[in-house]
Every structure is written in structure tokens, then in C-alpha cells.
Amino acid sequence: MNAPLRKSVRQKRGRGVAACWYGIARTATIDRAGAWAELDDGGTAKIITGVTEIGEGILTVLAQIAADELGIKPQDVTIGDNDTARSPEAAHAGATRQTYMIGNAVALACREARKRLIKELAQEWEISEDDIVCSNGMISTLDKTRCITISEAVELCKNRGVVPVGSGSFTANHTGLDPENGSGSPWQAYVYGAQVAEVEIDTETGEVQVLGVWAAHDVGRAVNPQGVEGQIEGGVVMAVGQTLMEDYKQVDGYPSTMNLAKYILPTSLDVPEVSSVIIEDPDPLSPLGVKGIGEPSMIPTAPAIINAIYDAVGVRIHSLPATPEKVLAALREKRDSADSVEKSAKSI
Amino acid sequence: MFYCDQYHVPQTLEEAFDLIQTNKGSYKVLAGATDLLPWAREGRGGDVNFESVIDISKITDMSEWQLQGDRISLGANVTIQQLLEDPFLRKHIPVMAKSAVWFADDQIREQATLGGNLVNASPAADATPPMLAMNAELTLQRKYKGKINQRKLPLHEFVTGPGKTRLEDGELVTRVECDSMPGYGSAFEKVGHRRSLVISTVCLAALVSLSDNGRKFEDVRLALGGVGPVPVRLHESESCLISKPVETELINKSADLAVKNVQSRTRQEYRREVVFNFVKRGIIEAMKDIETNYAEVDKNIKPRKNYG
Amino acid sequence: MANFDIQMTVNGRQVSQSVSPHLRLLDFLREELHWTGSKEGCGAGECGSCSVFVDGVLMKSCLMPVAKAQDTIIETIEGLEEQGKLNVLQQAFQKTGASQCGYCIPGMMMAATAALRANPHAGREEIKERLGGNICRCTGYQKIFEATELARDVMNGTLPDDLLKQENDEGPFIGSNSFRIDTSSKVTGSLKYAGDMVMPQMLHMQVLRSPYPHAEILEINTSAAEAMAGVEAVVTCNDVPGIDGFGVFTDDQPVLARGKVRYVGEAIAAVAAEDLVTAKKALKKIKVRYQQLPVITKPEDAIKTGATVIHEDVPDNIVMHIPIRKGNVDKVMAESDHVIEDTYYTQPVEHAYLEPEAGLAYLDADGTLVIQSPSQNITHHRHKLAKILDLPINRVRMIMSAVGGGFGGKEDMHYQGIMALAVLKCRRPIRYVFTREESIIASAKRHPFIIKYQLGLSRDGHIQASRIHMLSDAGAYNCSSEGVMRKAAILAAGPYAIENLIVDAIGVYTNNTPSGAMRTFGAMQSQFATECHLDLCAEKLKMDPVELRLMNFLKEGDETHTRQKLGSVSMLEVFNSALELADWEAGISNSRGSTRSDLGNPGNRPPCTLGAREFPQETVSAGQSA
Numbered sequence A: 001m002n003a004p005l006r007k008s009v010r011q012k013r014g015r016g017v018a019a020c021w022y023g024i025a026r027t028a029t030i031d032r033a034g035a036w037a038e039l040d041d042g043g044t045a046k047i048i049t050g051v052t053e054i055g056e057g058i059l060t061v062l063a064q065i066a067a068d069e070l071g072i073k074p075q076d077v078t079i080g081d082n083d084t085a086r087s088p089e090a091a092h093a094g095a096t097r098q099t100y101m102i103g104n105a106v107a108l109a110c111r112e113a114r115k116r117l118i119k120e121l122a123q124e125w126e127i128s129e130d131d132i133v134c135s136n137g138m139i140s141t142l143d144k145t146r147c148i149t150i151s152e153a154v155e156l157c158k159n160r161g162v163v164p165v166g167s168g169s170f171t172a173n174h175t176g177l178d179p180e181n182g183s184g185s186p187w188q189a190y191v192y193g194a195q196v197a198e199v200e201i202d203t204e205t206g207e208v209q210v211l212g213v214w215a216a217h218d219v220g221r222a223v224n225p226q227g228v229e230g231q232i233e234g235g236v237v238m239a240v241g242q243t244l245m246e247d248y249k250q251v252d253g254y255p256s257t258m259n260l261a262k263y264i265l266p267t268s269l270d271v272p273e274v275s276s277v278i279i280e281d282p283d284p285l286s287p288l289g290v291k292g293i294g295e296p297s298m299i300p301t302a303p304a305i306i307n308a309i310y311d312a313v314g315v316r317i318h319s320l321p322a323t324p325e326k327v328l329a330a331l332r333e334k335r336d337s338a339d340s341v342e343k344s345a346k347s348i
Numbered sequence B: 001m002f003y004c005d006q007y008h009v010p011q012t013l014e015e016a017f018d019l020i021q022t023n024k025g026s027y028k029v030l031a032g033a034t035d036l037l038p039w040a041r042e043g044r045g046g047d048v049n050f051e052s053v054i055d056i057s058k059i060t061d062m063s064e065w066q067l068q069g070d071r072i073s074l075g076a077n078v079t080i081q082q083l084l085e086d087p088f089l090r091k092h093i094p095v096m097a098k099s100a101v102w103f104a105d106d107q108i109r110e111q112a113t114l115g116g117n118l119v120n121a122s123p124a125a126d127a128t129p130p131m132l133a134m135n136a137e138l139t140l141q142r143k144y145k146g147k148i149n150q151r152k153l154p155l156h157e158f159v160t161g162p163g164k165t166r167l168e169d170g171e172l173v174t175r176v177e178c179d180s181m182p183g184y185g186s187a188f189e190k191v192g193h194r195r196s197l198v199i200s201t202v203c204l205a206a207l208v209s210l211s212d213n214g215r216k217f218e219d220v221r222l223a224l225g226g227v228g229p230v231p232v233r234l235h236e237s238e239s240c241l242i243s244k245p246v247e248t249e250l251i252n253k254s255a256d257l258a259v260k261n262v263q264s265r266t267r268q269e270y271r272r273e274v275v276f277n278f279v280k281r282g283i284i285e286a287m288k289d290i291e292t293n294y295a296e297v298d299k300n301i302k303p304r305k306n307y308g
Numbered sequence C: 001m002a003n004f005d006i007q008m009t010v011n012g013r014q015v016s017q018s019v020s021p022h023l024r025l026l027d028f029l030r031e032e033l034h035w036t037g038s039k040e041g042c043g044a045g046e047c048g049s050c051s052v053f054v055d056g057v058l059m060k061s062c063l064m065p066v067a068k069a070q071d072t073i074i075e076t077i078e079g080l081e082e083q084g085k086l087n088v089l090q091q092a093f094q095k096t097g098a099s100q101c102g103y104c105i106p107g108m109m110m111a112a113t114a115a116l117r118a119n120p121h122a123g124r125e126e127i128k129e130r131l132g133g134n135i136c137r138c139t140g141y142q143k144i145f146e147a148t149e150l151a152r153d154v155m156n157g158t159l160p161d162d163l164l165k166q167e168n169d170e171g172p173f174i175g176s177n178s179f180r181i182d183t184s185s186k187v188t189g190s191l192k193y194a195g196d197m198v199m200p201q202m203l204h205m206q207v208l209r210s211p212y213p214h215a216e217i218l219e220i221n222t223s224a225a226e227a228m229a230g231v232e233a234v235v236t237c238n239d240v241p242g243i244d245g246f247g248v249f250t251d252d253q254p255v256l257a258r259g260k261v262r263y264v265g266e267a268i269a270a271v272a273a274e275d276l277v278t279a280k281k282a283l284k285k286i287k288v289r290y291q292q293l294p295v296i297t298k299p300e301d302a303i304k305t306g307a308t309v310i311h312e313d314v315p316d317n318i319v320m321h322i323p324i325r326k327g328n329v330d331k332v333m334a335e336s337d338h339v340i341e342d343t344y345y346t347q348p349v350e351h352a353y354l355e356p357e358a359g360l361a362y363l364d365a366d367g368t369l370v371i372q373s374p375s376q377n378i379t380h381h382r383h384k385l386a387k388i389l390d391l392p393i394n395r396v397r398m399i400m401s402a403v404g405g406g407f408g409g410k411e412d413m414h415y416q417g418i419m420a421l422a423v424l425k426c427r428r429p430i431r432y433v434f435t436r437e438e439s440i441i442a443s444a445k446r447h448p449f450i451i452k453y454q455l456g457l458s459r460d461g462h463i464q465a466s467r468i469h470m471l472s473d474a475g476a477y478n479c480s481s482e483g484v485m486r487k488a489a490i491l492a493a494g495p496y497a498i499e500n501l502i503v504d505a506i507g508v509y510t511n512n513t514p515s516g517a518m519r520t521f522g523a524m525q526s527q528f529a530t531e532c533h534l535d536l537c538a539e540k541l542k543m544d545p546v547e548l549r550l551m552n553f554l555k556e557g558d559e560t561h562t563r564q565k566l567g568s569v570s571m572l573e574v575f576n577s578a579l580e581l582a583d584w585e586a587g588i589s590n591s592r593g594s595t596r597s598d599l600g601n602p603g604n605r606p607p608c609t610l611g612a613r614e615f616p617q618e619t620v621s622a623g624q625s626a
């Protein structure tokens, strides 16, 4: 959509850019996650892991990973999750760790289950395990001379007395920081991001509207690109809120913004159009190459906006949020100091 | 939380007044509930228990409007959404629609009433400034000794402080009367911290009519909200323009005169600057609304240096 | 309370019931009829998670006393499906990935439905206006707009309905936009969050919270509350059988205040009762005597010598100090062509997940304690609870219920322990649902930071040395402060090669609401300062801020600030991709004004003016009586 520039002198536009980096999974400590997999009857699969979906879409990501590893479809994967008494430890939803830690654990578990299945099949077919592949619901020899459905293969495997199950544990070998100088390897995978923001400022009220954000983020490998975009858009908008309006206030320790009338969140009319480009620089140290996006998506937004405000009107806001009051005060200050410079220039 | 022992929904004013009498001292009037329910929560009114709630929103007489000469008479139950959408109201009091479009959201506007907004008397109430500018007068009724008594009060006398009005025990605001404004251009300016569901830090209603082929101000009406304990009409700013030529200098002066009305407890300096800009902008936008081209005037008006 | 009879039609079914008059339409739908699709996000008209149609008009059911809905036709999210199939709008939400946590989605779907009913050809800007009363904290709204537009076009026949199908059904699936496996439960309202769950014999819990930021508790008297009919249990810190204390890094927070309160909103005692009203009444009967103590609200004050001590075992009030040292900053800074300094401030931020905290706790058939709650860290919470309750670890079972947004705020175990104590005391299922207000005051916030920045640069813009000092308000308890300080420090100096650097991140106790984990864990605060400061440096050096960054980015094989040798570094490619995507025009900031050629490019939305809607201009008007 084209947003024509307004002719008025009142509104001013500007752009800013900012970069960021982020580490994937728990910081400066070893991280681990576990998963179990079973190739089930009818060409379906069960994945059991203590993963905790908080809305980011990790269950779908795991289903996609399992589907590819097992040669079936995501909708044929049933995920048993989030129960400490019924599933192996996968630990917390945070640190941009779920796709990386649990995705890899699930891949490892699936590989083991698949290996079990293929081993039985190889014996049945009297060929090498390396000559068997699964994809698209089928399991076949490399030369495709023999081909049966995964459902049939599971039945065959079970008839031979074996349930095709597997387990996976994935480790991220992070080290602690030296207490004196902070040296250490806090993560094994890093991601990078950059965003451009365009703002329009109403110089009569100090209101800032963020009209566009262009975001580029390295995620290692995008398992579900639409999900990655969703994380970027959500992160950007959360950061827009923090940059322009959100402020949890307390007076002498007493909260004064204890409801959503006082604690202001961005509405549909406050959010920019967000365009994103996903960069894939796979992690060489893990089975899938995936990294993550949940948190870093919101890091560059605030400084990009603040830098854009400067580009538009020449004032630097140093404290968040950049409310209309702050922006207008900064503009006033700038005008006043320009005046005094003018005055002193005249008096010379 | 909001608790009540009884909830009454009278269908007529008579019924409402009877309920008010039988529940004397222990009733609460409720219209759209959009101020009352959010108020009855932690950090504000807290847990409140009303013995009986009298919900007046179904009294149909109070939901109608008519043209009476050059005045419009609106029932107190007219909703903000009606002010936004109704073609008749848009035609006669278009400034209300301009204020309504920035009011809460579509859903709340369907419930929120004009009467509730005025009686609630928030310093930031968005319907009050345009109504002040249109010389609104309230009809207050109550039943006394078996008879319904009625008095009329100009809006500016009715609202006396934040949450305070001259509404007396047993009284209801039944109607709101205001000028119909044909030939006027209007504008509503509002700023808050976001663009939907936003409470005004400052809002301004401006109405302008021109004479002499657009070269002279015939009438100017200005009212401000959000800047002090009560919304205010800007008489000084108005009279500095009425019958005067349309000139940049005068508009600046009019805006200057408005600034001293800022008497809020917080963000004074900000509000002063915005008030100046809003008055100036409101007048120009209102003139533009009469479809005259005032772009020239617009360009020549410079921001003011001091807002103290 | 005098009940009254109410009748209405809900999703096509006649309903007739006797109800208590204080109920809101939302309570009636959820608690009486068990249509739990509509959610309560705020209870005050501010979020729209409760939006339903009342006689065809979209309304916020939390603002509507149920009597107002007498004889109306109500439509909720559960009524949208057509013959057991997702309708076009629901399919469009599925196709575009428009739901994340799903908590706003019931209201959002109703608002999108209202928009398209009001104007089947509504454009993007009008759609935005009509969704203006519905908050989504997860998606950034964009995919919701896209979904609504897609549905509009399919319904109008301008786009084929094939577009609603999944794009790839063949595999490989990694790299493809597979439908989210939870979408249909979210767009139909069938997914149950903790606050939607009920169990036979279930009790309701309410928590008494501190009215003071800092006070000694002299006495808690619960006897009057306990004596009330309908009250099954009252719990205080005295009911903790094991080792009290929880936290993500150190266990400095008692399940219920022990001898002292350290912030407004800290939990002191809890009541489990037959119904919510009784539980609330019982809370008012708990008598607590306090001795107020001096209050510290600024981190600068907390580290002054002689400052009031907030935790007895931490006399200097410092929760965590993470230092990073590399090279020789003093020397190199002094030799730099430019030394540029400034200070940056970030504010405390509320997560504002649309789902306020809630939980359902009970004993399994075998006596195992089960807690279903939107906990982001069931593994950790299980450990903590076993210790607090003095139970074998496998006697505690944590189940994460559907999470209506977390963003780090649901990592802290700030109510599950209270629920556990109450369940063990009365051995009945207990549900606890926070109000929005309670959620805001009781839960942790994003750490506010004060960041002093000093950067030494060469004339041409190479960073020579960096000194970053960060002081952060950790609030009353540690929560995740230790980790937040660590991550803030490690990443503070940004993705730039810097040989000489000093970074300090110091988190301190105050009597403010605790600070805790929130999306980026301190990294956005510290990098905010860095990225703003680099632009300031570019201004002083009269450089293009892009040039300045390009010159200093980390590259493959470089050492990080913690002296880790990096493998592949995608920074340059990422940065250039963003610029290319934005059509960025090179140049010095604030020098080109509106002549900047990249302004107003596609990819911007139009500025908001609230004028997207057209209104009929009829002459006859409905409410007019001549």
C-alpha cells in the first residue's frame, strides 16, 4: 500500500535503522531437552515431550519436524506434551529455545524410531538399512523397486515383534561466565537481526505513528515461515508499544497503572505495516540447523523508531516510552536552543 | 466487583421515578453501564454493592430526538454510536459525529449514552466540549409529591468538578438540548496515547461560521476538554474572532487566549502547547469544513514560542 | 439477592434461567451456561476478548449486566461454525496463521465478523477501525487483518476458495506453511484455558494481597474467615510443610508472605470457598496488623550506604552484578579521537498477556497433587513445589494448561504454591482466576534500566572502546533478575567487534513490583542503548549511521565480548537485506527532510485518520420523532 506523503508542514517523516544479536537457548549454562517418538498404526506417529506451547506455534513446528523425519504428514502426528508426569523433560518456554532444543530432541527421537522400523524392514527385505527411505507416507528402497506404505511397514515391524519407538535428548553445550572478566561461551548458536522503521510525527501534538517496519532476521532454518513472520510481527508490535506508550508506573511503591485503561497497549490502529525477510544461516552444530526468532524479533524495533524520530525532527529521545509529551518537550527544547543560538549570533 | 440485590428495568419514566421513590437512598441509576462497571473494580471503586439498580436504558422516550426550531432535543439515552451513524444527527450536529469517531470503540459506543457521559462528568469526557460549544441545556426531572417536576440547566452550570454535577437526589437527566448548526463548519481535535480506546489528554470542539464571502468570522464556538477539572467553553478566544476578519494574527491571538485554561494537575506544559495548536488547527479545520480554501492561512501560522 | 428470570437465545438455543442480578452477560455465558469460548481479559471494556453479538450488534459482554440481554439473540464464537465445519473467516484465520495464543481470538473473530457484516467490502483501514476495540498481544494484528481481507474476498467471490487450503500437502514440511495444529480449537472457542475448566466439588480461591510496599507483619488473624459458612480453607505461610521459597535463580520469595511484605500486591493469605462471593467476603475478615517500614523505590537509593535492607541476607541490596572486562578501556578510551557519552532509560513493562493467570489444582486418584496452569516452566515448578510441600518429586504433577500468552511472565511460580497449600488442606479441587488488576500488580515486570554509555571512536568511525554501566530495578524479589543481568551484559555492546570493553549489569532490590523474565531477558534494554548511541555517534561524526555499523560489525572468526570465537556470522547479510527490503536511501540522518526518497514507500500504512468508513445519507432517521 502506498502512503502518500502529506503536504502539510505539521507532519514530518523519518526513518531509522537498528541491528541486534541474540543467543539461542539458556544462557551460560548447559541446556537439554528430551522427547520420545513412536511410529504408530495407520501411518501416524506419537511424539511425547514436556514442551510447553505458549502460543508461538511450537507444537506445529514439532509436528512438521516429526513429519519430515518419519515421512508422514504433520496432521498425522499426535503430540503429547506439557505434563511432568507423562512426558520427558523439555524444560521451559523461553530463551528462544524451543525450536532449537526441543525441535532437535524430537528429530533425534524420530530418527531412532525410524531406524528401528527400517532395521526390521531391511531384514525382511534382505537389503541394507542405508538403501531404505521414508517420504510422503511411503517407505521404499532407494531404487523404488520395493515400496509399501508406512502404515504397512509399521504393521510388518510389529509382526516381527518390535514396536518402532525412539527417544532423543539434545544438549547445548554452553559454559558459564568467568566471575571476574565474564569470559565464556554462553551459547553455541547466535542469531542476528536488523530493522528499519518509518515514522510520522505530528509536530503539534508530539504523536508518533510508526507506519512501516522492515525486518530481516536470521533464524537458522525457518521450519514454518509464516510462523516466523508471526513472531516478527508480534515482536515488532510489542516493541512499538514499549517504545511509544507502555509504562508501568508506581508512585512511592504503589502501582498507578493497574488496569488496561491506564496501562496502554497498542490497538489495531497503532501498529505499523510489517514486512519481513527471513535469512537462513543454519546452525552447523545441531541436527536440524534451526535456531530461533521469538525474542530477537523485538530488539531492533525500539532503537529503529527512536532513530527515525531523530531523522524526522532532529530530537533524540533517551528514555522510553517516547510519549507525545516527551517528543513535544524535546521539540520545544530544540526550538528554544535554536532561538538562543540565533539571539547570541545576533548580539555578536 | 459490581454487586446488586435487585435489578430493575423500567420501560417508562413513570416507572423509573416510582422505583426511585420506593428505593430512596439505596438505588443506583445505570444507563449504558460503560462507566459504572469499569469503576466497580479494584483500584477504583472496588467491590460495590447497590441494593437496587435502576437501568434506564430501555426507556424509549429517552432514546429519541427531534428538531425544535433551531434546537435539537436529544434523549439522554441516545448512544454515542447513534451520534456517529445517524444521518439526521450527522447533518444537524456533525461535530458530535466527529467526536464520536474517536470515542472508545464501536462496541462501547453502542452502549455508552450521551447522558451517561455528561453525568459521569469526567474531565476528559469527549461529548462535553462539543455540547458546551452548542449551548447545551439539560432537562432534569424528578418526582415530588406524586408529580414529575422538571428544571433546565445549562451544561456549563451542570458539571461542577471531576465526577461532580448539580444532579440532585432522585433526579434524572432526561433530555439534552443543543443548537442545530447548519452552515457551521466544525472540527474535533483529540490527542491521547494511542488511536483507539483512547482517553483524551486534550480535546477540542470548534465550530465556525463565516460571513462576507468567507472573509469574516460570523460566529465561533470553542470548547476544551481534558485540561482542567471541567471541560470549558473558550469565550475569550471566541470573542476575539467574532465579527472580525479571517486573519492569521487574530487566530494566533485566539489560540493564545485559550492557553490559560490549562489547570490540570499533570502535564501542564504539554497541554498548554497542544491547546494553542488545537485552537489554531480547530479553527482552520472548521473553516476548511465549510469548503473554503484556507490553505494560505494554514501556512502562515507559526508555532508559538512560549507556552507559559 | 433476589434472583430474576432471564430468557435469551444463545447460539440458536433457547435459554431460560433464574440468575443472580449482579451477573454480567459474560458471567452468565461462561459460568452458568458453560459457553466458555468468550474470554475475560480485563473485565472493563478495554480488550474485547469478551465480544459477542447481542441482537446482531457487537458488544463487550463484560460491560453488560445480564438483565440488559433479556429477550435477545446472542451469538458467540461457538456459534460460528457452519454444520460442524469452519466457516470462511475461521478458515482464513487458519490459512494466514492469524492466531497465536488464541486468547483474543474469540473476540477478534466476532469483531472481524462484525466488520464484514457491516461492510462486506470493507477495506484494510476500515477493518482496522472496526477491530479497534480488540487487543491482541501476540500477533501484531497483521495476520488478523490479512485473514479478514482474505475472508472478505473469498466471500465476495473475488478470490477462489482454494486459497483457504493448505499450500503444501506433500512434504517436505520443514520450510512450508503447514497449518497450525491448534488453530481449529482456537477459532472455534473449543480450547479450554485454566479459567474455563470446572471440576465436581470445585472450590474458588481468592488471595489477600499486601496494601503496603514494605511492612512487617505483626499478626495475621484468620479465625473469623475460617468460621464463615462456605469457607473450606484459609492458608498462610504457616501451612508450608517443607522449605518455603521460590524463584527462578534463588528461592527468595515465600509462597505467602512470611513476617514481612516487600511490595504492594504480595500474597499474604488465601481462602478457598464454595463460591467466589464467599471467598471474597472471607478475605475481608482476615485481619492483618502491619508495621510499615521505610520504602525504597529507586535503584540509585537502594545501593547507597545505609539504605534500608529489603532482604536480610542481602545487606547491600544487590541481587546480581555481572561484569565483563576485555582489553584496556581506560587507556584506549583516552586515546580515542572521539569519546561520546550519554545515558538511556527504559521503563518497567507489563507483559499484558491477554489471559490473566489462572489455575485448577486437585488431587489425582492416587493422591498426587496436580496443578493445571499456564505455567511456562512446568519442569522447574515441579521441583520447587516438591521442596516446598516436602513431597517426593513424582507426587507433584504439573500440567501446563493452554497458555493465553506468556512472554516470560508465566515463568514465575507466584500462585501455584498457594493453590497447592489450599488443596492439601481441604483435599478438594480448587480454581483460582486472577482479575486483570491482580495480574498486573502481583506479577513481575520487564526490568527498567538506567544505562550510562561511553564509546570511544576513531575519526573514521571505528569503535575503539566501550564502557557500559547498567543499573536495574529488580523490584522486591529476584525472580529472573540474575539471568536478566547476565544476558543484558553479554549482549549489551551489540554485534560489533570491540577490543576494549567494560560492561557492568547490576540488579538491585527495591520495594517495587518484582522485575522478572520478559521477552529478550534484558537484551532489548541494553541493545536499545547501544543502537541509539551508535546513531548519536554517527551524528557527532557526521556519518551515515549505516556506514558506522557496517564498519564495526562482527565477522566470522571474530571474538565476542565474552571472548568466544564465532563461527559463521550472518550480521552483514541480515543488515543489508533489511536495507534492501526497505529501499533504504543512504545518507546522514536528519539532513534530508522530506526529500529523502525512500519515505512513503510501499510497505507503509497510511497514517491513521479514522475516516475510512462511509455513512449513509438518508433523510429519514430511525430515532427521530418529528
Ligand SMILES: Cc1cc2nc3c(=O)[nH]c(=O)nc-3n(C[C@H](O)[C@H](O)[C@H](O)COP(=O)(O)OP(=O)(O)OC[C@H]3O[C@@H](n4cnc5c(N)ncnc54)[C@H](O)[C@@H]3O)c2cc1C
Residues within 6 Å of the ligand: B028, B029, B030, B031, B032, B033, B034, B035, B036, B037, B038, B056, B076, B077, B080, B102, B103, B104, B105, B108, B111, B112, B113, B114, B115, B116, B117, B118, B119, B120, B124, B125, B126, B127, B167, B171, B172, B173, B174, B197, B198, B199, B200, C044, C045, C046
Ligand atoms: C474502554 C472504554 C473506553 C472509553 N472511551 C471513552 C472515550 O473515548 N471518551 C469518553 O468520553 N468516554 C469514554 N469512556 C467512558 C464511557 O463510555 C462514557 O462516559 C459513556 O458515555 C458513559 O455512558 P453510560 O451510559 O455507559 O454511563 P453509565 O455507566 O450507565 O452511567 C454513568 C453515570 O451516570 C449516571 N447516569 C447515567 N445516565 C443518567 C441519567 N440519564 N440521569 C442521571 N444519571 C445518569 C449513572 O448513575 C452513573 O453514575 C470509555 C469507557 C470505556 C469502558
Ligand code: FES
Residues within 6 Å of the ligand: C039, C040, C041, C042, C043, C044, C045, C046, C047, C048, C049, C050, C051, C060, C061, C062, C063
Ligand atoms: S473487554 Fe470485556 S473482558 Fe476485556
Ligand code: FES
Residues within 6 Å of the ligand: A055, C098, C099, C100, C101, C102, C103, C104, C105, C135, C136, C137, C138, C139, C354, C404, C405
Ligand atoms: S493470539 Fe491474540 S492475544 Fe494471543
